[in-house]
Amino acid sequence: MDLAPVLDGFGVVLQPTNLLYCLIGVVVGMLVGVLPGLGPAATIAILLPITIGIEPVTAVIMLAGIFYGAQYGGTITSVLLRLPGEASSVVTVFDGFALARQGRAGTALGIAAVGSFLGGTVSIVALSFVAPLVAGFALDFGPPEYTALALLGILLVATVSSGDRLKAVIAACLGLLLATVGRDGFTGAERFTFDNLSLADGLDFVPIAMGLFGLGEILYNLEERHRAVHAPATVANVWPSRADLRQSSGAIGRGSVLGFFLGILPGGGATLASLAAYAMEKRRSKTPERFGRGAVEGVAAPESANNAAATSSFIPLLTLGIPANATMAVIYGALLIQGVSPGPQLVDQEPELFWGVVNSMYIGNILLLIMSIPLVGLFVKILRVRATILAPITVLITLIGVYTVNYDVFDIGLVVVFGALGYLMKKLGFDPGPLVLAFVLGSLLEDSLRRSLLLFDGDPTGFLTRPISGTLLVLFLVVVLLPVIRAALARRRSTDRRNTKELV
Amino acid sequence: MTVLVAYVPTPEGDAAFAAAVEEAGRRGGRLVLLNTPREGAPVSAAMADEDAVRELVERAAAAGVDVEVHQEAHTGDVADEVVRVAGAVDASVIVIGLRRRSPVGKLLMGSTAQRILLDADRPVLAVKP
Numbered sequence: 001m002d003l004a005p006v007l008d009g010f011g012v013v014l015q016p017t018n019l020l021y022c023l024i025g026v027v028v029g030m031l032v033g034v035l036p037g038l039g040p041a042a043t044i045a046i047l048l049p050i051t052i053g054i055e056p057v058t059a060v061i062m063l064a065g066i067f068y069g070a071q072y073g074g075t076i077t078s079v080l081l082r083l084p085g086e087a088s089s090v091v092t093v094f095d096g097f098a099l100a101r102q103g104r105a106g107t108a109l110g111i112a113a114v115g116s117f118l119g120g121t122v123s124i125v126a127l128s129f130v131a132p133l134v135a136g137f138a139l140d141f142g143p144p145e146y147t148a149l150a151l152l153g154i155l156l157v158a159t160v161s162s163g164d165r166l167k168a169v170i171a172a173c174l175g176l177l178l179a180t181v182g183r184d185g186f187t188g189a190e191r192f193t194f195d196n197l198s199l200a201d202g203l204d205f206v207p208i209a210m211g212l213f214g215l216g217e218i219l220y221n222l223e224e225r226h227r228a229v230h231a232p233a234t235v236a237n238v239w240p241s242r243a244d245l246r247q248s249s250g251a252i253g254r255g256s257v258l259g260f261f262l263g264i265l266p267g268g269g270a271t272l273a274s275l276a277a278y279a280m281e282k283r284r285s286k287t288p289e290r291f292g293r294g295a296v297e298g299v300a301a302p303e304s305a306n307n308a309a310a311t312s313s314f315i316p317l318l319t320l321g322i323p324a325n326a327t328m329a330v331i332y333g334a335l336l337i338q339g340v341s342p343g344p345q346l347v348d349q350e351p352e353l354f355w356g357v358v359n360s361m362y363i364g365n366i367l368l369l370i371m372s373i374p375l376v377g378l379f380v381k382i383l384r385v386r387a388t389i390l391a392p393i394t395v396l397i398t399l400i401g402v403y404t405v406n407y408d409v410f411d412i413g414l415v416v417v418f419g420a421l422g423y424l425m426k427k428l429g430f431d432p433g434p435l436v437l438a439f440v441l442g443s444l445l446e447d448s449l450r451r452s453l454l455l456f457d458g459d460p461t462g463f464l465t466r467p468i469s470g471t472l473l474v475l476f477l478v479v480v481l482l483p484v485i486r487a488a489l490a491r492r493r494s495t496d497r498r499n500t501k502e503l504v
Numbered sequence: 505m506t507v508l509v510a511y512v513p514t515p516e517g518d519a520a521f522a523a524a525v526e527e528a529g530r531r532g533g534r535l536v537l538l539n540t541p542r543e544g545a546p547v548s549a550a551m552a553d554e555d556a557v558r559e560l561v562e563r564a565a566a567a568g569v570d571v572e573v574h575q576e577a578h579t580g581d582v583a584d585e586v587v588r589v590a591g592a593v594d595a596s597v598i599v600i601g602l603r604r605r606s607p608v609g610k611l612l613m614g615s616t617a618q619r620i621l622l623d624a625d626r627p628v629l630a631v632k633p
Contacts, residue, residue, distance in 0.1 A: 036546055083546055229547060386544035 006128065009355025013363055018058050018356065025062035026364045029069020030372060034077050034085045034379040037221035037387075038394070040070040041327040041433070045209040046394065048334055049401035056338035057353045061360040063331050068120060068310045068361065071270055072368045075112040075303055076376055077383070079105055081229050088270035088306040091278040095291060095298030102294050110240040111296055112303040113372050115252045119304030120365040122256040123263070123311035128358055131347065135319040138344035143455060144463050146448035148472035150441045153322045155479055156266035158434045165483065168434045171425065175435040178203055179442025186450055198410040205333040207402050207414035208439060212432040213330065214398045215415055216422020218391050240296075248300035251281050255301035259308030264315050269325040270306040277305035311361055317342055318354060322441065326433035329440045337405075505533030508595035510586045510620070511560075512539065513552045516601030519633040521560060524599035527629065528569045535564055536572045536593050540585055543577035550582075551575070583619035590626060599629045 012018060032043040044063050051059035074086025079096035092112065099108040141149070154176070158168040181192045182202025193199040240248075258280060259273040281301040282291045291298045316324045321343035323329040335342050340353060347354045402411045422432045452469075456462030464470045509524035511517045521537070528535040537560065541548030552560075557573055564571045572593075578585035590598050602617050610618075621628050 077546075081547065229551060229553070380547055383547035384545050384549060386542065388544050 005351035005355050006359070008352060009359040012057055012352050012356035013061070013360045017055075018061055018360065019363065021054070021058045021062040022065050022360050022364050023367055025065020026069035026072075026367050027371070027375075028062075029066035029071075030073035030076075030368070030375065031379070031382065032066070032085075033070035033073020033075075033089075034383065035390075036077065036083055036085050037217065037224065039086060039213075039217065039327075040067045041209075041330055042213040042217045043070070044327060044330045044334070045206075045213040046398050046401060048206050048210065048330070048337065049405050051334055052337060052405060056335070056340050057356040059334060059338060060331065060353065060357045061364075063334055064314070064357055064361065065364045067327055067331070068307060068364060069368060071303075071306045071310050072113070072116055072372050073379070074306075075116070075299075076109065076372070076379055079108045079112065079299070080376070080380065081383070083229070083383075086270075088274045088310075089302070090271075091274050091302045092299055094278075095293075095295050098292065098294035099296070099299065104294070107240050107244055107296065108299050109373060109376070111244060111248055111300050113369055114240065114245070115248065115255065115300040115304035116307040117365050117369045118252050119256040119259055119306075119308035120311050120361065123260045123308035124358065124361045124365070126260055127312060127315055127361075131315050131319050131354075131358070134315065135344040135347040138320050139348075141320075141344065141468070142466075143448040143451035144466050144469040145472070147445060147452055148463065148469040148476065149320060149322055150445040150448065152472050152476050152479070153266045153316075153324075154434070154438045154441055154445070155476060157325065157437050159267065159479060159483070164429060167428075167430045171430050171432065172434040172438040175438030175440075176442045176445070178208070178435075179439050179446065185447065198408065202443075203414070203439075204406070204411065205336065205440065206405050207411045208418050209330050209333055209436055210398055210402050211415040211418025212422035212425075212436055213326070215395065215419025216426060216432060218394050218398075219419060219423040220426045222387060222391055244296050248296045251277075251297035251301040252304045254280065254284075255304035256308045259305030260312045262305070263309030263312030264324065266316065266322070266324045269313050269327070270309045273305040273309035274302035277301040307365075314357070318346055318357070319344060321346075321444070323437060326436055329433075329437045332440055505531040506536055506593050506595045507531065507533055507597055507599060508536045508538060508586070508590050508593060509599040510538050510582075510601075511552065512550045512601070513556055514601070514603070515633040516603045516631075518601075520599050520601035520631045521563075523629060523631040525564050525567050525569050527597060527599060528564075529567050531596065533596065534570045534572060536574060536589070536595065537561075538574045538586060538589050540574065540576060540578045540582065542582070543579050581616075581619070583616045583623060586620050587623050587625075590624060595626060597627045597629055598624055599631065602630050602632050 013022070028043065029040065032038045032040060044066055047063070047066070051063065070086055071088055074084055074089030075092055075096065077083045077085040078089045078092040079100050082093055082097040084090040084093050096108045096112070099105065154172050158172045159165055181199055183190055183200055190200065255277040258277050262273040262276060263269060278298060278301055281297045282288050285291065285297065313324045313328055316322045317328045317332055321341065323332040332342060340346070340350065399412055399415060402415045403409070405411060425432050452462065453460070463473055507524050507528040509520055511521055524535055539550070539552050539557070541551040561571045561573065574589060586598065598620065600617055600620055605615060617630060621630070
């Protein structure tokens with residue numbers, strides 16, 4: 001492996017501007033991690049407009065900082081207040097809050113910080129080695145491979161994501177439909193534009209992401225009523241004792257590795273990783289009854305896993321140009337705005353951006369480790385701000401922000417429309433994530449599908465003649481058919497049982 | 505005979521609670537403890553935690569007074585909520601704590617105690633720490 005670009009990447013990160021934006025990113029990330037309701041995807045979507053004036057590297061460094069910073073922040077409220085600020089720290093509540101009730105909140109936070117740091121670091125090191133390899137492999141990909149990959153990506157996100165699978169597929173199809181709006185890139189025909197000039201170039205990603213994630217989530221959260229809790233006492237004695245560290249070292253190691261792999265999977269990501277790591281520790285433990293009553297491993301494992309996953313989910317984005325989850329889809333959008341198209345050529349063509357972003361995660365993790373504990377008091381103060389004050393300010397920032405992208409009032413209208421859509425989707429149990437992801441991948445899918453059909457002279461069996469696209473399509477079919485077959489088998493078994501009962 | 509105490513976890517609130525326990529003992533009635541945070545924020549400084557409330561209840565029990573705890577969140581002004589709950593439990597007296605407010609501070613922030621005194625349709629006992 002050539003070390004020069006890696007070192008150059010450190011040179012990029014250590015520029016004062018980039019360091020400053022890394023700091024801003026992780027602080028904002030921790031903040032939204034603390035605030036229940038506002039997730040990293042929403043925050044990054046809302047902040048997309050401010051990245052337009054700055055360098056691409058700097059912008060992505062900041063957005064990445066928000067993403068992994070949020071995993072840190074969610075821990076604080078989980079431990080101290082039994083309020084998971086982030087979906088990925090829901091499991092931390094069980095043991096974290098139990099530890100806090102025993103007066104060991106400091107230990108829990110310390111272990112979580114150390115675990116997060118180690119998980120993140122393990123994942124960054126692995127990312128540094130794996131990503132160039134994957135990118136080198138993917139350089140041979142042509143349009144047919146991208147077609148298969150985009151299909152598989154959309155399908156996996158729809159099936160793996162939380163909630164109803166059918167609803168996720170519906171949302172993904174809606175996203176694909178929205179991606180077809182605008183002028184056809186091959187023939188120049190106008191599609192679904194209704195003779196509206198603003199729609200001629202297709203729907204922009206920014207207003208959709210800001211509406212669905214930003215406005216939609218704000219509206220949805222206004223409905224939720226949190227029971228106010230007592231402000232916690234100050235946290236003392238943060239450094240975990242040697243015994244605690246020894247007890248949780250295995251959990252941190254296993255959580256990091258598990259998180260790394262689950263983060264790469266499309267539809268995986270931090271939430272799934274933290275749940276899986278907690279379940280694994282509980283199963284492995286000789287004393288599973290301690291879990292939920294203040295087991296240090298129960299904090300260490302999910303916290304290491306969610307940070308490792310947050311980091312490793314950059315791999316598919318930076319190497320294949322396929323976002324693995326909703327937050328990555330928004331960062332993908334940010335890259336597109338900057339004129340950078342993520343893909344296998346990124347490592348070679350823009351080594352400064354690639355290694356700058358990867359190496360900024362080292363710095364960001366160190367910043368988080370230093371800052372997370374001293375800032376606890378400040379975060380708890382921020383939680384005293386009422387939603388009735390916070391929400392209007394956020395909405396205002398969102399609407400002004402989207403206007404500044406193109407100076408187009410039409411975009412504000414789009415945000416409002418998609419905000420309403422996002423609110424309704426959440427209300428009806430649809431996850432807006434697959435929609436945004438399918439929208440992002442939609443143009444890639446359409447482009448590469450039509451290009452490969454041109455390549456094959458319109459013969460769709462051509463996909464199966466190429467080894468990689470063929471394998472991916474078979475995988476696609478397996479993922480589609482597996483639940484159907486399983487459901488059919490289960491139904492047959494249950495009818496069999498009913499028949500025997502009737503016979504008796 | 506019911507005594508209502510508006511409680512916040514501060515020295516003023518503790519003074520009000522002590523006076524309220526005494527008052528309830530003298531009147532031979534029950535004590536209603538109102539500790540209501542404002543709705544909407546995840547964390548509130550006005551909210552007493554479970555341990556503190558349990559200790560208060562025990563302290564009152566030691567003095568032979570039954571305590572009924574109300575900790576629901578309120579919207580709008582806390583003074584209105586105190587007056588409303590006082591009507592709902594038909595309190596014979598409301599006990600509140602007074603804190604020092606400079607004239608300017610009172611001009612800017614208003615005074616909850618003053619609003620309770622003016623709005624309540626029953627006796628109010630105001631206690632200083």
